[in-house]
Amino acid sequence: MTVATVRRPSAEGSHDENRRDSPPKGRRFAARMQRPGLWFALPAAVLLALFFAYPLVVSLLQSFFRTSGGVSTFVGLDQYARMFRDPLVLKSLGSALLILVVQVPIMMALAVGLAYLLNQAWLRFRAGFRLLTFLPSITTLVAYSVVFRVIMTTDGGMLNQVLALFGAGPIDWLNNEWWARVAVIASITWRWTGYNMVIILAGLQSIPPELYEAARIDGAGRWQTFRHIVVPQLRPVLIFTSVTSTIGALQLFDENFILTGGGPNNATLTPVLYLYKIGFQQFDFGYASAIAWMLVILTGIIAVIQFRIMREKP
Structure with missing residues (x-):
């Protein structure tokens, strides 16, 4: 007669099951x-x-409310409709678009040219030149705007003194509509060219050297190499820098506020400067908010257009 034995799970077996469950x-x-x-x-x-x-x-x-006498009233889209009847809104947009169309391409061309030059192996003291080119971008907006205002002063300004050495008459840089725009564009270009140059330089250094060697073997010159190799490889970097520069141009405030105050005759008035005056000088925050959101929508539309124009072809 055999006796069946029942095996009890050992402590080690129970620990194994706990390990499997955990x-x-x-x-x-x-x-x-x-x-x-x-x-x-x-x-x-x-x-x-x-x-x-x-x-x-x-x-x-x-932006959907109008405040009068401390009481806010819902007005729907009236604040947005008011912008189309406000000539200063259209004039500020025109000033911003002028800066966008003129300044951004000039700055991008200078940034690409400087980055390509400072990436050449034959150039001596490349690190020093890169540092000097980038230094303006770390200068505070207020400081460099004040310096440009002093330089471009009509009476006794350094720029007019230099022009006088060549027999040119003094230019009223900040009080003439045309020259005020030139002053603003020059100051922005001076500050942001080095910033974009560093980004483009990083893109240039990421291009494989084999592409340059292949182009050299095929007999491509400098211009052909730049056009058919450098520019296509830099397309993502150029899209990034152009979009950020566009946003910066549409959001321009410090330079206009300090250099010209939006004048003369609102020639350098930008949407951000105008909404600042509406909100913090006239205390019409509802209308200022509507202008801000109009600017957000416009910036998004322009950014999408830039992405579609500059996107990489299949």
Whole structure:
């Protein structure tokens, strides 16, 4: 007669089953690490919501209200319709588009040319030249605008003194509509060319050397190499710099405010400067918010157009 024995699971077997049911150590460790990560990200998220998301939503809601005597009244799209009847809105847009059409291509051409030159192996002291070209972009907006205002002063300004050495008469840089635009465009170009040059230079240095060697073997000259190799390889970088430069031109404020104050005769008035005057001088925040959102929509449309024009062909 045989007696059947029942095997009880050993302690080791039960531990094995618990190990199979529990997640791997790597996952447990990752889960534990995510919790403090969320806490570390919380202050940044709170600041982003408080100083970006909340003002964004409030400004959109405020654009549908008109405040008079401390009482806000819902007016729907009247603030947006008012912009089409406001000649200063159209004039400020014209000034911004003029800067966009004239200044951005000039700056981009200078940035590409300087980046291509400062990327050549035969050039000595390349690091020093790159530093000198980039230095204007780290100058504060207010500081360099004040310096340009002093340089372009009609009476006793350094620029007019230099022109006098060549027998040219003094130019009223900041009080003439045409020359005021030239002064603003020159100051913006001086500051931001080096910034875009560094970005384009990084794009040039990412181009494989084999492409240059292949072009040299095929007998391509410098211009053909630049046109058929450099420019296509730089297309993503050029899209980025052109879009950011466009946004900067449409959001121009500091240079116009300090150099010309939007004058003379509102010749250098930009949408951001105009909404500043409407909001913080006339305290019409509803209309200023509508102008701001109009500018956001216009910037998005122009950016989309630039992406479609400059996108890489299949």
